Amino acid sequence: MSNKVIHAIYNDDDILMDAVKKTRAAHHHIEEVFTPFPVHGLDKAMGLAPTRLAICAFIYGCIGISFGTWMMNYIMIQDWPQDIGGKPSFSYIENMPAFVPIMFEETVFFAAHLMVITFYMRSRLWPFKEAENPDVRTTDDHFLMEVAVNDNEKELVSFFENTGAVEVKVIDKH
Secondary structure (H helix, E strand, O other), X not given: OOEEEEEEEEOOHHHHHHXXXXXXXXXXXXXXXXXXXXXXXXXXXXXXXXXXXXXXXXXXXXXXXXXXXXXXXXXXXXXXXXXXXXXXXXXXXXXHHHHHHHHHHHHXXXXXXXXXXXXXXXXXXXXXXXXOOOOHHHHOOOEEEEEEOOOOHHHHHHHHHHOOOOEEEXXXXX
C-alpha cells in the first residue's frame, strides 16, 4: 500500500513560512520541508524539537580534553620524562601550564570530528546514498512542503493553492 502526500511548491521563503504556520494551525501533518538554503525560524514554525547536538559537542569536548590529558601525562611524564629547559617532569600538575594549548587542541579536534560523524549518522548521510530530494528545483530556487493526505485530497489541494503555492501535486510515496 502506498501513501499519498501533497507536494506544495513555493518560490519565496516568506510565503513558505506563512504556509507552514497556516498548515500547522489547520492541524495538517507536515512530513518534510525541502529548501535550497536554511530558512531561519522554519524549525520552530514546523514544531520540531530543539536539537541535542550541543550536548553531544560538550560530551565530545570532554572526551577530547580527557584523552589529551591522559596522552600528555603518559607520554611526557610516565613513559619518556624529559628535562626541557632545566624543568624536570616530576608530575603532570607542575607542567600543566605548558600542556594547556595541547588540551585545547584535543578538545576542538575531538568535538569537531565526532560532531561531523554524529551529524552524518543522525542525518543518515553516508557514501553512495541516493538523494531523497523529491524535486530538483528545491536545490536551486524553490521550496517544497510535503504533507500527508488522509482522505482529504481535494480539500488539501485547494488549501495549499490558497496559501500561495505555485504548484500543488499529489504524489504516491512508496
